[in-house]
Each structure stands twice: as structure tokens, then as C-alpha cells.
Amino acid sequence: MVDGVGDHVPRRLEIVGAPSTAGAYAPGQEKAPDAYRAAGLIGLLEERGIAVTDRGDVPGFRWRIDREHMRAMNADAVADVARAVADQVAAGLSDGSAMLVLGGDCTVELGTVAGATRGTENVGLVYIDYDTDMNTPLSVEDGALDWMGVAHLLGIPDTVPSLAGIGPRTPMLRPDQVLLFANGSSTGFERRTIDELGIQEVQLPQVKADPAGAARGVVDGWARRFERLLVHVDADVLDFLDFPIAEETRRYRGLRFEQLVAVLRELVMAPNWTTLTICEVNPDHDPDGSSMLRLSEALADVLAGAFAGAGGERWAAAAEDPGAPARPRDPQAARQRGVAHRVRRRPEGS
Numbered sequence: 506m507v508d509g510v511g512d513h514v515p516r517r518l519e520i521v522g523a524p525s526t527a528g529a530y531a532p533g534q535e536k537a538p539d540a541y542r543a544a545g546l547i548g549l550l551e552e553r554g555i556a557v558t559d560r561g562d563v564p565g566f567r568w569r570i571d572r573e574h575m576r577a578m579n580a581d582a583v584a585d586v587a588r589a590v591a592d593q594v595a596a597g598l599s600d601g602s603a604m605l606v607l608g609g610d611c612t613v614e615l616g617t618v619a620g621a622t623r624g625t626e627n628v629g630l631v632y633i634d635y636d637t638d639m640n641t642p643l644s645v646e647d648g649a650l651d652w653m654g655v656a657h658l659l660g661i662p663d664t665v666p667s668l669a670g671i672g673p674r675t676p677m678l679r680p681d682q683v684l685l686f687a688n689g690s691s692t693g694f695e696r697r698t699i700d701e702l703g704i705q706e707v708q709l710p711q712v713k714a715d716p717a718g719a720a721r722g723v724v725d726g727w728a729r730r731f732e733r734l735l736v737h738v739d740a741d742v743l744d745f746l747d748f749p750i751a752e753e754t755r756r757y758r759g760l761r762f763e764q765l766v767a768v769l770r771e772l773v774m775a776p777n778w779t780t781l782t783i784c785e786v787n788p789d790h791d792p793d794g795s796s797m798l799r800l801s802e803a804l805a806d807v808l809a810g811a812f813a814g815a816g817g818e819r820w821a822a823a824a825e826d827p828g829a830p831a832r833p834r835d836p837q838a839a840r841q842r843g844v845a846h847r848v849r850r851r852p853e854g855s
């Protein structure tokens with residue numbers, strides 16, 4: 506068996522920051538890893554009984570115009586950041602930890618996937634994003650790689666070879682290893698490519714109608730075949746007027762904050778879940794820090810559910826303390842569902 510893969514509960518959450526906007530439209534999101542820490546994310550996780558190791562940040566990059574490569578700006582920096590993320594993710598997963606990767610722009614996911622696929626080819630990626638990130642430097646003219654990430658994971662024609670090739674194999678993923686979730690917008694090129702490749706989708710209207718149910722359907726169906734389940738979140742999937750934190754400011758579309766939280770609760774409770782990567786959070790949209798705090802608290806609550814199998818006892822103890830943070834929605838149900846799936850989620854001491 507490959508280290509870190511298979512039949513055990515993650516004991517620890519390891520965090521790595523990727524302070525990069527190399528693939529973005531503009532700077533800002535490179536400040537997100539520090540903003541999570543300033544909001545107290547590590548302490549919020551520990552309060553919920555999760556053992557946390559902060560691996561710190563990989564070397565970052567602040568967006569700038571790349572006039573030498575107008576159709577794929579800063580591609581070398583995007584690849585450098587992703588390779589560094591891959592090293593951290595591979596190391597954390599081989600320790601048997603789950604990983605929380607704090608972007609940065611959406612190209613950070615290339616690093617997460619490159620790292621996770623070192624341990625096993627059998628990786629599935631749930632890609633939560635308002636867009637589908639299937640563009641290439643030829644399909645769009647703006648040169649921002651952050652909506653070309655999935656295309657590079659799949660190594661489709663006209664992607665940047667030096668970026669598509671950062672993983673242990675190229676392409677890093679087959680089309681059946683990606684599921685687009687809550688997507689609401691695609692270019693014509695993206696739509697044709699998605700259809701040609703037969704990529705699975707749970708589109709935005711279906712997710713809005715029943716966020717938890719849509720996610721549970723993925724966990725109990727498509728996701729079960731994989732050894733490692735990865736979850737990607739682009740904060741632009743949130744309606745900007747409901748939760749104004751993403752790099753994108755589109756409004757009256759996307760998910761409400763609580764809908765995204767409901768989705769993530771279900772996905773990280775999958776017995777094979779291993780990594781969560783959150784991208785495109787721009788702290789400049791949150792001058793008083795209140796949104797970063799709310800996001801950090803929600804992440805800690807969500808992840809507490811994922812660790813219920815390992816940390817359930819500590820949870821029970823915390824719940825007897827009225828000053829302790831709220832319990833996750835239903836850790837007992839989470840444990841039972843884990844047991845039903847696979848012995849791996851068996852609570853300690855039972």
C-alpha cells in the first residue's frame with residue numbers, strides 16, 4: 506500500500522498557503538493565506554479538536570502584466586508555485602494527514618493535484634467553481650491562466666506544456682476524474698470540450714435546489730471509485746452580494762454562503778476525502794476582517810465534521826462546555842455514514 510493512502514482515519518490536518526496571483530486577473534488573492542491566519546483559522550480548527558500543522562507558505566507571486574506571454578501570463582511562475590504546492594501536499598498526504606490548501610488563484614489546484622497524484626493515480630477532483638476553467642491560451646485572449654486550470658490538468662491541446670507537465674504523469678487527470686460542481690458559466694469552447702470529453706457535472710441550478718443533497722449524491726456515487734477525493738473551491742461560486750470576498754464580483758448568481766457550507770460539509774465527510782483547496786479569496790474586499798473570520802469559522806466547522814471519526818471524543822467533551830464552539834451538524838451521523846461506506850471511518854475505541 507502507498508503511504509498515506511487507504512485504510513485509516515486522518516489524524517491531522519496540515520495547512521499550506523500559496524500566496525500567488527500569477528494566474529489571476531489582478532493582485533489581491535496572494536494576501537489570502539495571511540488573512541486566514543490573522544482571522545485565527547488555526548486556533549478555530551484546534552478549538553474543534555483537530556490536530557493542525559501549519560506548513561507555512563510556498564514562495565508566492567504578485568500578479569503583474571507579462572508582456573512576453575500575453576496569452577498565458579506568468580506561466581513559469583504559475584508552474585513554480587504549483588510545483589512547490591505539490592511538494593507540500595505530497596509530503597502531508599504521505600504522513601496520513603488531510604490537507605487544506607489556501608490559495609491564491611485557481612491555478613494552485615494544479616499543485617494540489619500534482620502532489621496528490623504522486624501517491625496514487627486513483628484521484629478524483631470535485632471542482633466547485635462558477636466557471637469551468639477549461640479554456641486554453643488560444644480559446645480566450647486575456648491570458649489569465651486561472652480559468653484554464655482544468656484544461657491543463659487534462660492536458661488538452663493548446664495548453665502550456667511546461668504547466669500541464671508538472672505532475673508525475675501527463676495528463677495529470679483523465680476526464681472521468683473531474684466533476685464540475687455548481688458551474689454556471691462556460692465559454693463556447695469550454696462547453697464543446699466538456700461535452701466532447703464527457704465530463705461529469707452537477708450544474709448550479711441543481712446545487713441551488715438542494716445543496717447538501719447534490720453533494721451527498723456525488724459522495725455516494727461518482728466519488729466512491731477513487732482512493733483520494735480532492736475538493737476545489739473557487740470563491741467566485743458565491744453570490745458577491747451575499748458574501749463579498751471573491752476576486753469576481755458577479756452578483757445575483759452563484760451560491761449563498763450557507764449553501765456552499767452545506768455542500769462542503771457533505772463533501773469532506775466522504776471517507777476518501779483528503780484535500781480541500783480554496784482559491785480566489787481576496788482580502789481587499791474585507792477591510793474589517795469580518796468576512797475572513799466568518800469564512801474561517803465556517804471552514805473550521807466543516808472540517809470538524811471530516812475529523813469526527815478521529816476527533817469525536819474530543820468533540821463530545823467540548824460539547825459539555827457551554828463556552829465551546831457549536832458542534833458540527835451531526836457528527837454521530839457522520840461517523841455512522843463513514844462506517845457504512847468503509848471501515849476506515851470507524852471511531853476510535855469502538
Ligand SMILES: [Mn+2]
Nearest residue numbers: 634636739741
Ligand atoms: Mn472561477
